[in-house]
Each structure stands twice: as structure tokens, then as C-alpha cells.
Amino acid sequence: MADISVFGIPGSPFLRSVEITLKEKGLDYDLHSIRPGEHKQPEYLARHPFGRIPAFEHDGFRIYETQAIIRYIDEVFPSPPLTPGDPKARARMNQLIGIIEWYYFPKAGAPIGFNRIIGPRLLGIPGDEQAVADALPMAETCFAEFDNLLGDKAYLTGDSISLADIMLGAQLDLFMECPEGRGLIAKTTRLGAWLKRMTERPSFAATQPPAMLREAA
Numbered sequence: 534m535a536d537i538s539v540f541g542i543p544g545s546p547f548l549r550s551v552e553i554t555l556k557e558k559g560l561d562y563d564l565h566s567i568r569p570g571e572h573k574q575p576e577y578l579a580r581h582p583f584g585r586i587p588a589f590e591h592d593g594f595r596i597y598e599t600q601a602i603i604r605y606i607d608e609v610f611p612s613p614p615l616t617p618g619d620p621k622a623r624a625r626m627n628q629l630i631g632i633i634e635w636y637y638f639p640k641a642g643a644p645i646g647f648n649r650i651i652g653p654r655l656l657g658i659p660g661d662e663q664a665v666a667d668a669l670p671m672a673e674t675c676f677a678e679f680d681n682l683l684g685d686k687a688y689l690t691g692d693s694i695s696l697a698d699i700m701l702g703a704q705l706d707l708f709m710e711c712p713e714g715r716g717l718i719a720k721t722t723r724l725g726a727w728l729k730r731m732t733e734r735p736s737f738a739a740t741q742p743p744a745m746l747r748e749a750a
């Protein structure tokens with residue numbers, strides 16, 4: 534049996550992306566939950582010098598950065614494949630992962646999610662309304678583009694799920710706990726139905742964020 538360990542703060546959509554990938558592959562793993570703040574302590578920093586969530590270990594091989602982790606899992610455990618064989622579909626997957634990492638998470642999901650969910654619910658810090666307002670235009674652009682890139686397909690890159698569906702599904706499911714997230718998805722044409730399909734998957738059901746985060750806003 535694979536010796537797989539995942540480290541992080543439950544509720545992190547990046548941690549959840551790794552867990553969902555493992556569940557989709559039918560792999561067992563040990564989840565090492567840490568509390569907020571522990572990710573800046575020496576023990577965790579030895580795994581992840583940048584102090585971000587998650588970190589991963591397989592048979593003594595340690596790696597961090599979510600897309601590197603899930604691409605590794607997909608290569609080492611190829612069934613079912615989560616990377617399209619077709620170059621154009623694979624490029625689309627890579628493009629979406631880039632959008633999530635460069636635009637959506639740092640400029641929309643993180644500032645809005647922190648001030649609506651993580652700060653008030655997990656850390657007891659009141660939300661910064663200006664930070665939410667400043668992030669909204671980028672969130673609008675991202676939702677419009679996710680909807681556009683999905684198009685009429687069942688999943689982001691075709692008829693079956695890819696790593697991009699997993700990463701975006703984990704991000705948007707948490708974002709739906711904010712009124713801004715629910716408002717934005719209501720304006721899309723097909724993204725809402727896609728997110729429902731994703732969150733109904735057993736891999737999503739088995740990796741729900743903690744109730745205290747889901748009860749937000």
C-alpha cells in the first residue's frame with residue numbers, strides 16, 4: 534500500500550485539492566492536521582520553507598506546491614487519468630491552473646475569502662470591507678472567464694474531470710460560503726451546474742471543509 538501523508542490546515546482549498554486527487558485515485562493517506570500558526574513553526578517549515586498549505590510525502594519523497602503534488606500523484610498512480618491526452622485539452626488544463634494560481638487565488642479568492650470566512654470564522658478577526666471591494670473586479674473577471682472556458686462541456690477540459698476541475702472545484706466550493714461568491718456564480722451561465730456536478734462527487738463529499746468555515750456569511 535502507498536505510504537502517503539498530507540499536511541495542512543483543514544479548510545484550505547489547496548489541501549483539499551490534494552485530498553480530492555487522492556480520493557479520485559482511490560488511494561489511502563494519512564492526513565496530518567495542523568492548527569493555524571503551526572504552519573509558520575520550525576517543524577512545518579522544514580517541510581515547506583514558505584509556510585504555506587499543503588505539504589506532501591510519499592514513500593519518503595517530500596514535495597510542496599499543490600499543482601506539483603497533484604501532477605505527481607497523477608503520474609505515479611495513473612488510473613483514472615486526470616490529465617487529458619489531447620494537447621489542446623491539456624493546454625487548457627494548464628491554462629486554468631495558471632489562472633487559479635496567478636489571478637483567482639491571490640487577487641480574488643484569498644482577499645475575499647480571508648475577510649469573509651477565514652478571518653472572522655477561524656481567527657476571530659473582523660473582515661476588511663475595502664479589501665473585499667478592491668478584489669471584486671478581479672473575481673468578476675475570473676468567474677466570467679471560468680464560465681467562458683467551460684463552455685458547453687461537462688468538465689473544464691472535456692467529458693471527464695481533470696486536475697483543473699479538482700483545483701477550481703475546491704476553490705469555488707469554499708468561495709460559495711461568501712455572499713460575493715454566490716452572487717458571482719448566479720451571473721454565470723454554466724459554471725453553477727458544473728460546480729454542483731463537482732461537489733456531488735464522492736471525493737468532494739469525503740473532504741468537506743470544517744463546519745465552522747461552511748457556516749460563514
Ligand SMILES: N[C@@H](CCC(=O)N[C@@H](CS)C(=O)NCC(=O)O)C(=O)O
Nearest residue numbers: 545546547584585586587598599600
Ligand atoms: N502556491 C501554493 C499556495 C498555497 C497557499 O497559499 N495556501 C494557503 C491556504 S489555502 C496558505 O497556506 N495560507 C496561509 C498563509 O499564507 O499563511 C500551493 O499551490 O500550494
